[in-house]
Amino acid sequence: MERYLVGGAVRDALLGLPVQDRDWVVVGADPAAMQAAGFISVGRDFPVFLHPQTQEEYALARTERKTAPGYHGFAFQASPEVTLEQDLARRDLTINAMAQDESGAIIDPYGGRRDLEQRVLRHVSEAFAEDPVRILRLARFAARFADFSVAPETLALMRRMVEAGEINALVVERVWQELSRGLMEHKPSRMFEVLRDCGALARLAPELDKLWGVPQPPAHHPEVDTGLHLLMVLDQCATQRAPLPVRYACLCHDLGKGETPADMLPRHIAHEGRSARLARRLSERWRVPTDCRELAELVAREHTHVHQCLSFGAEARLRLLDRCDAWRRPERFELLLWACECDARGRLGLEQRDYPQRERLRRDLQAASTVDLAAVSAAALAEGKQGPEIGKAVQRARLRALQALDDA
Incomplete structure (x- = not known):
């Protein structure tokens, strides 16, 4: 029985990053041998065990083959005869397909160390195409490692997967799991750039994909393009370390601009109501948690009013507080103001602008x-x-x- 540290722990250690979780692969064992050694079986789909002392995960080396479309359409084989190289071959990216033995030596059969040095996200093999979740995972890694590029052959493979309809087989819970994690990365804009480049965004969220190429008034939006503005707002969220509900609300805040009639461009009159409706539809499709869903609709509906509040009289500001249910939901109201500040700063050349509206409405709520x-x-x-x-x-x-x- 041989054990190897694998995956993200090896990758992050080589990058000089803190190692959060340590996963292990065991070669030359079967379930009976693992249980005899005191390991606790926890795997539903394939043999995974918890170490009796450290509680770290140990999986038997395994191979897999595609049996049906989608995320669950796989058959696994785990036996003492499966080699470490065979186990690593089934992984998604070369940078995740390295292992470390108990002496500290790195086993790197697929060039992961080279791709770390060259800052490239590259698939290990054509088996990447068998699992559509890997498109989402790669996009999420692009948001985490923002200076990494996607290998041209990997991007081409992802496009073929989308064209073949594999992306349509994703279960919505897994879509939200991956996208929500990507939203919380250091540069969430990269996730949506990658998804858009391979065509997946148009399938997963056409409401978002429509925003690119839609102009806005240059006086308010020097970046002009609505899609570019969205990416800048998401990165403002990361800069300000905003929580997930704020980031998701910012993702949805301008969806209605994708439905502005051509003869009304570049202005977007009444886009707020359209944005709230589309945010609700997207949240239902992705089965988004209630706190994220409610804040997204509120921000979509009220963000322009918050931006304009400095010109409002007391009566208009009071109506704004009423509509936001600020009296009963002050914590949510604070998240609304946070999202609006990210929106205001997600504009070309205005990233450091002051946002006195946030303090103005805070004082109003406190006084009232x-x-x-x-x-x-x-x-x-x-x-x-x-x-x-x-x-x-x-x-x-x-x-x-x-x-x-x-x-x-």
């Missing part, structure tokens, strides 16, 4: 939240008011608080 609701309600009841009239009294009190802030 100091209103003593119990006292206002009691006073209204004493005057014989009921139901909606009490609500109006609360609104008048909140409005006075904002007006006092303006007068200060």
